Amino acid sequence: MINPAELHVLRTALERLEEGFADLPRFTPEFDVDVVTDVLQQVSVRMQDNYPYYHPLYAGQMLKPPHPVARIAYALSLWINPNNHALDGGRASSAMEKECISELGRMFGWEAPLGHLAGGGTMANLEALWIASRLHPGKRVVASEQAHYTHARLCDVLGIPFSAIRCSPTGHMDLAHLDELLDRYGSLPDEAENLLEVIRLKSRARRLGISAIDLAKGEIVLTAADQSQVDPQRLLDLLHQAGSGLRVAPDRKIYARAPRGDAAQLFAAARSLLANLGAA
Numbered sequence: 001m002i003n004p005a006e007l008h009v010l011r012t013a014l015e016r017l018e019e020g021f022a023d024l025p026r027f028t029p030e031f032d033v034d035v036v037t038d039v040l041q042q043v044s045v046r047m048q049d050n051y052p053y054y055h056p057l058y059a060g061q062m063l064k065p066p067h068p069v070a071r072i073a074y075a076l077s078l079w080i081n082p083n084n085h086a087l088d089g090g091r092a093s094s095a096m097e098k099e100c101i102s103e104l105g106r107m108f109g110w111e112a113p114l115g116h117l118a119g120g121g122t123m124a125n126l127e128a129l130w131i132a133s134r135l136h137p138g139k140r141v142v143a144s145e146q147a148h149y150t151h152a153r154l155c156d157v158l159g160i161p162f163s164a165i166r167c168s169p170t171g172h173m174d175l176a177h178l179d180e181l182l183d184r185y186g187s188l189p190d191e192a193e194n195l196l197e198v199i200r201l202k203s204r205a206r207r208l209g210i211s212a213i214d215l216a217k218g219e220i221v222l223t224a225a226d227q228s229q230v231d232p233q234r235l236l237d238l239l240h241q242a243g244s245g246l247r248v249a250p251d252r253k254i255y256a257r258a259p260r261g262d263a264a265q266l267f268a269a270a271r272s273l274l275a276n277l278g279a280a
Contacts, residue, residue: 001054006072014076014079017079082094101113101115126154126158129141129154129160136189139160140162140181141161142162142181142185143165144165161185165177165181197263201213201271201274204274208228208277209225209230210222210224211223213270218260219255219257220257220266220269220270220273221253222253222256223251224254228252230254230277230278231278238277244256254277
């Protein structure tokens with residue numbers, strides 16, 4: 001459970017941190033070591049009344065301890081306890097936060113992302129819903145009834161209308177119910193409409209026995225499941241069509257050329273491909 005190397009790394013990092021304040025008069029905070037030791041021993045025993053979230057043999061809970069670098073860095077920061085609410089409260093950590101946001105943004109292809117790190121998932125959801133309500137005032141939020149309960153609760157806190165979308169017994173979103181809500185409350189923003197179209201495509205693909213549909217290197221890539229419903233004759237006919245640009249790989253992947261146009265053209269090409277393979 002405890003890797004002694006973590007404590008060594010933390011100690012050496014703390015020593016390096018202290019070097020940056022060597023010009024100040026010597027000051028070491030005092031505390032009652034015996035009392036604190038006794039309290040922490042009691043806490044350690046009480047904490048044994050937990051499931052072993054950290055252990056690889058325990059897979060019954062989403063809770064997992066953070067990566068060693070995360071907990072070491074967090075412990076290191078507590079000797080300064082900066083606060084990124086303003087630059088004077090956390091000069092170094094505010095700069096590192098901006099660097100982190102830039103790197104996260106680059107993962108999604110954004111050149112100049114703007115944002116900050118939230119203290120947890122609930123606060124991130126709260127801020128995202130608040131921003132959405134300002135960008136699209138009066139709009140309703142819809143989410144799967146299987147979505148985390150904070151979506152509905154936070155919409156109530158923020159005064160945003162909310163509707164839950166029914167799900168099938170297997171947990172899949174009922175797209176017919178979603179279409180009913182859209183007819184009742186109006187259209188979606190373009191970004192949400194694109195996401196919904198991806199969900200529709202995946203639903204059609206799943207009924208056909210296609211486990212994944214992706215876009216890679218200018219091609220639409222379908223991955224057939226073990227029990228695929230793809231009609232072999234339809235597939236052969238498509239392969240023999242001149243200029244179809246279709247090819248099949250031994251790993252059950254089907255590749256088709258993707259159009260170079262906008263999202264609507266890409267979605268149309270994916271729908272056409274699935275239909276040609278027999279999707280309803």
